[in-house]
Amino acid sequence: MYPIHLQQIRPQTTAHLAQTMTLLSMTSNELRQSIEAELANNPALELLEVKRCRTCGRSLMENGPCPVCSRPHDPNQAEPIVFTSTQQDYFSSVSNGSQHIIPVDELPEDNVAPSIDLPGFVLQQIAPELELEDRPIAAHILTSLDDDGLLQIQLFEISRYLHVSMERVNHVLDLIRRSEPIGVGSSSPQEALMIQLDILAKTQYVPPLAERAIREGMNLLSRHHYSKLGELLGITPQEAEIIAQFISSNLNPYPGRAHWGSVRQGSESNPHTYHHPDILISTLHQQANSPLVVEILSPIRGSLQINALFRKALKNAPEEKTEKWQQDLEKANLLIKCLRQRGNTMRQLMTILTQEQRNFILQGDKFMRPLTRASLAIQLDVHESTISRAVSGKTARLPNGRMIPLSKFFDRSLSVRTLIREIVKHEVSPLTDSQITRMLHKEGHQVARRTVAKYRSMEGILPAQTRHKLPSP
DNA sequence: CTATGGCACGGATT
DNA sequence: AATCCGTGCCATAG
Numbered sequence: 001m002y003p004i005h006l007q008q009i010r011p012q013t014t015a016h017l018a019q020t021m022t023l024l025s026m027t028s029n030e031l032r033q034s035i036e037a038e039l040a041n042n043p044a045l046e047l048l049e050v051k052r053c054r055t056c057g058r059s060l061m062e063n064g065p066c067p068v069c070s071r072p073h074d075p076n077q078a079e080p081i082v083f084t085s086t087q088q089d090y091f092s093s094v095s096n097g098s099q100h101i102i103p104v105d106e107l108p109e110d111n112v113a114p115s116i117d118l119p120g121f122v123l124q125q126i127a128p129e130l131e132l133e134d135r136p137i138a139a140h141i142l143t144s145l146d147d148d149g150l151l152q153i154q155l156f157e158i159s160r161y162l163h164v165s166m167e168r169v170n171h172v173l174d175l176i177r178r179s180e181p182i183g184v185g186s187s188s189p190q191e192a193l194m195i196q197l198d199i200l201a202k203t204q205y206v207p208p209l210a211e212r213a214i215r216e217g218m219n220l221l222s223r224h225h226y227s228k229l230g231e232l233l234g235i236t237p238q239e240a241e242i243i244a245q246f247i248s249s250n251l252n253p254y255p256g257r258a259h260w261g262s263v264r265q266g267s268e269s270n271p272h273t274y275h276h277p278d279i280l281i282s283t284l285h286q287q288a289n290s291p292l293v294v295e296i297l298s299p300i301r302g303s304l305q306i307n308a309l310f311r312k313a314l315k316n317a318p319e320e321k322t323e324k325w326q327q328d329l330e331k332a333n334l335l336i337k338c339l340r341q342r343g344n345t346m347r348q349l350m351t352i353l354t355q356e357q358r359n360f361i362l363q364g365d366k367f368m369r370p371l372t373r374a375s376l377a378i379q380l381d382v383h384e385s386t387i388s389r390a391v392s393g394k395t396a397r398l399p400n401g402r403m404i405p406l407s408k409f410f411d412r413s414l415s416v417r418t419l420i421r422e423i424v425k426h427e428v429s430p431l432t433d434s435q436i437t438r439m440l441h442k443e444g445h446q447v448a449r450r451t452v453a454k455y456r457s458m459e460g461i462l463p464a465q466t467r468h469k470l471p472s473p
Numbered sequence: 474c475t476a477t478g479g480c481a482c483g484g485a486t487t
Numbered sequence: 488a489a490t491c492c493g494t495g496c497c498a499t500a501g
Contacts, residue, residue, distance in 0.1 A: 373486070388487055410486095413492085432476060448494050453477065463477065465501080479498085486491070 019334060023342045025389035028278045031342075032299030035335075039304075044325070044332040046307035047300065050086055059086045061303050061343075080292040080354040082347045085280075086301060119143055122179055136162055137172045141185060149184040149254060150192065189253030190218045196251045207243050207460065209233050214247065221247065242462055277397035279350060279406070281361055292358065292399075294350050296343065304336050348380050349390050357409050361398055365418040371410050416445050417455045424456075430464040 023031065039045050050059040060066055060083070067083040119142035140162060144153050155173070159166045176185040182199050183192030193214045200206055212233060213221060220229040221244055230240035280295040306329070314325050353376070359367035373387040380387070394406040408414070423436055431439075433456065437449045447455075461467075 385487080392487085434476080449476095450478090450494055450496095451492090454493080457478085465476075475501090477498105477500085480496090482493105482495085484492090484494105487489085 016334060016338065019338045020341055021386075021389060023338050024345060024386065025392060027393050027395075028297050028299040035300050035304070035339075038331075038335055042328050042332055044307055044310045044328040045335070046305050046310075048302045048305050050302045060084075061086060061298050077289060077291055077358065078355060080294050080351060080358075082294040082296070082350050082354070084298050084343050084347070085295040086298045119145065122176055122184060134168060134172050137164060137169055138176065141169075141173060141176060145185065149181060149186075150189070151185050151187050190214060193218075193247065193251050193253055197247075200251070207462065209235065210243055210247060213240075213243050239462070239466060242466070277403055278394040279346075279396040281354065281396060282399050283362070292354050292361065294354055296346050296350060298343075304332075304339065306332055306336070345380075345382070345386065345390055349376070349387065352376055352379055353409055360409075360415075365414050366422070368409075368411060368415040368418075370412045370415070372412075373410060413455060416440065416447055417459055419443065419445065420452065420455050421459055421461070424461050424467075430467040432464045 026034070039047060051061075067081050119139075122142055137158065140158055141151060144151060146152055151173075155166065155169055158164075159169045173185055177183060177195050178199065183195045186192035186195060194211070197206060197210055197214065213229060217229045217232050220226075220232065226238075226240040226244060229244065230236050230238075233240060233243075235243075278297055280293075280297060282293045282295075283290055310325075310329070314322070314329065317325050353371075354361065356369055356371055360369065373391065374384050377384045377387045391406045391410070395403055396406050397403050419440065420436060423431065423439055433453045434449050436456075437447065437452045440447055440452065456463075
């Protein structure tokens, strides 16, 4: 058994321990499923209505004032605002008002699937930026996607069918293509690759010839004809192969076949499904120097409590039922307690995490601080495995809209890798690995030459000798 | 002789 | 207990 000692909750039966661990390691989607199951067959449980903040409309799980609005705005950055909110408004903001949009109830409701389908997943992301009158367009496009996430119908058909201008259609389509999975809604694998490359180039080094390789050598690329591809681009077959390798490992011609599903380990869920974030991180009033707002999404519409009527009924229950009802009551109690504890742990975790990684969240990969689960465990005075469970499988949505697995907060090498990308980007003449190593040491990063080489290839950057032959276009 | 990638080892992580 | 990651050593290519 794993020793867990969280503050505030003392009596710990084995059942309590076991359930705490299980709940902690669930994503909000999985949690919703099991809570709904319990609600359905346990009469002692009752769902309390959602409380909504009057000012900002957030739906809140707990009693008391809205942590975002009612808090006096002392811009103390160090202290993020962490609280639990429900996912409900997330859906309703997407769906209200248009019959073309997939209705709320049909999204997550359909039985077992703990996740939503591709159209819903994309819609969720673009909803905030979508004008009301553009929603039918988005719905039309999204429902026309094929299994690969590509759009097979013609654009003018949409514009004619819905009586809207091509401009609008293109605008919406552009939004869609730039959301996860990037390139979704393209009309061909080639187009999808181009968009992905474009987006990737904003945050990463990409081989200069990759774009031409896709644009002009697409058919050679897909057939692995590296020598011909090299000919076309004026480079050797080996170099062409490296480019092809970069493309195949960083880009995905069929955005619908999700990489995303496989990101979550240990899950049998099929790769065609997408997941909600478990955590939303945003800034207050879009001000960069304000505290971070961290919402831990709860999968259910309200908060759970013991049904008062049930408790009364228990007192004069028929003989043969008392035992069963008593069990139900205890089970319900346990669930509520454990849920509270889960929220508690998540909140503590996110508090520290956002404090430590504030710069990473706001300014990107370069500012990632190396962090280990073990060190967090010490700070929070919990067992390592608690942190592990709390982190594993969960995803967060950053203020800039990126979805990342929570485990990325613990990626030790990310900052160094980004630094390497930048060094290479700004280099005058190609630097060798040992030169890069020296530069990193000056910046205070203690890494070995061999490691730099590994990172470099991880980022798809060619070796120094090969780099200088390829003039940037 | 130098820069790089492969293999393998030990320590951290899960 | 199994796996991942950084690193050192060594062979190879240029």
